[in-house]
Amino acid sequence: MNLLVARDLNLIIANQPILQNINLSLESGKVLGVLGPNGAGKTSLLKLLSGQTDSAGKVSWNNKKLTEYQTIDLAKQVAVVNQLNQSVFALNLQQIVRMGLLPHKTLLSRQTKEDDQEIAKAIERVGLSEKTNQTFSSLSGGEQQRGLIARALVQKAKLIVLDEPVNHLDIYYQHQILDLLRALAHQFNMTVVMSLHDLNLAANYCDELCLLHKGKVSAQGSVETVLKANLLEQVFGMPCDVSYQASSDNSASNIRIDFYPPNLTELKPTCKGASAEKRKEKGKGEEKNV
Numbered sequence: 001m002n003l004l005v006a007r008d009l010n011l012i013i014a015n016q017p018i019l020q021n022i023n024l025s026l027e028s029g030k031v032l033g034v035l036g037p038n039g040a041g042k043t044s045l046l047k048l049l050s051g052q053t054d055s056a057g058k059v060s061w062n063n064k065k066l067t068e069y070q071t072i073d074l075a076k077q078v079a080v081v082n083q084l085n086q087s088v089f090a091l092n093l094q095q096i097v098r099m100g101l102l103p104h105k106t107l108l109s110r111q112t113k114e115d116d117q118e119i120a121k122a123i124e125r126v127g128l129s130e131k132t133n134q135t136f137s138s139l140s141g142g143e144q145q146r147g148l149i150a151r152a153l154v155q156k157a158k159l160i161v162l163d164e165p166v167n168h169l170d171i172y173y174q175h176q177i178l179d180l181l182r183a184l185a186h187q188f189n190m191t192v193v194m195s196l197h198d199l200n201l202a203a204n205y206c207d208e209l210c211l212l213h214k215g216k217v218s219a220q221g222s223v224e225t226v227l228k229a230n231l232l233e234q235v236f237g238m239p240c241d242v243s244y245q246a247s248s249d250n251s252a253s254n255i256r257i258d259f260y261p262p263n264l265t266e267l268k269p270t271c272k273g274a275s276a277e278k279r280k281e282k283g284k285g286e287e288k289n290v
């Protein structure tokens with residue numbers, strides 16, 4: 001079984017502690033969501049876990065330190081989808097996705113029909129078949145994001161690390177892509193690590209969560225363990241409700257998290273009594289005005 005392990009990870013940049021004492025381990029076939037406010041250290045952690053930042057041997061994959069892998073071997077094991085940067089390449093989508101095959105090729109390798117089929121299949125899985133020959137830089141942000149996920153699929157890595165993969169996606173593709181990533185983990189035994197800002201999506205699609213706050217782990221473990229109202233209020237600095245929607249099993253997918261910016265707390269559904277009455281009255285008034 002492949003295992004991602006980080007032991008006592010610390011990251012200091014310009015004398016500032018960016019990450020402190022991070023420990024985690026994740027089995028293959030699981031999806032880990034890394035959560036936390038802006039600047040909490042999510043991207044920094046993902047870079048260490050994927051070998052983009054040197055972890056001084058404190059991260060291992062498949063019982064081998066990332067620092068001990070040859071670059072080409074690491075690329076066969078770990079695929080990375082970072083946040084979008086302006087692309088300077090005049091390559092089309094198909095050529096960008098084809099790059100995922102590079103770790104599996106030598107300089108003398110030819111493009112095969114199977115390669116083309118694999119690329120077409122990956123592009124189809126992210127819903128971009130019609131854009132195959134379009135210049136990558138002319139794709140919308142969400143299309144580029146999906147294109148980079150297609151490239152990661154073609155790379156056939158066992159560990160896929162994604163920084164805010166649904167950032168630029170509309171609601172349909174947020175679910176489509178997260179469903180695909182979960183299926184890769186659950187059905188193909190891949191390991192998925194991703195940062196997410198949307199806690200409801202995290203509850204729906206992740207098996208485990210790691211909540212960061214100011215470079216430290218505030219909570220980690222199952223979705224139910226991490227998504228606790230008092231903890232979230234502390235970390236995000238905003239009142240919130242965590243409720244379970246009615247179902248026979250209290251499974252994570254039935255968790256719902258609602259935040260209430262301070263000036264909207266009177267709309268909080270659990271505020272029974274005065275403010276709830278106020279809402280009711282307000283609603284009636286609005287009806288009359290229609």
Ligand SMILES: Nc1ncnc2c1ncn2[C@@H]1O[C@H](COP(=O)(O)OP(=O)(O)OP(=O)(O)O)[C@@H](O)[C@H]1O
Binds near residue numbers: 038041
């Ligand atoms: N190269 C660097 N030099 C100085 N500070 C850095 C550097 N890289 C990261 N930081 C700081 O480390 C902290 C964590 O950054 P990181 O990008 O990991 O946060 P994040 O949780 O991914 O944030 P966001 O949700 O805004 O993307 C931030 O305060 C950031 O300013």
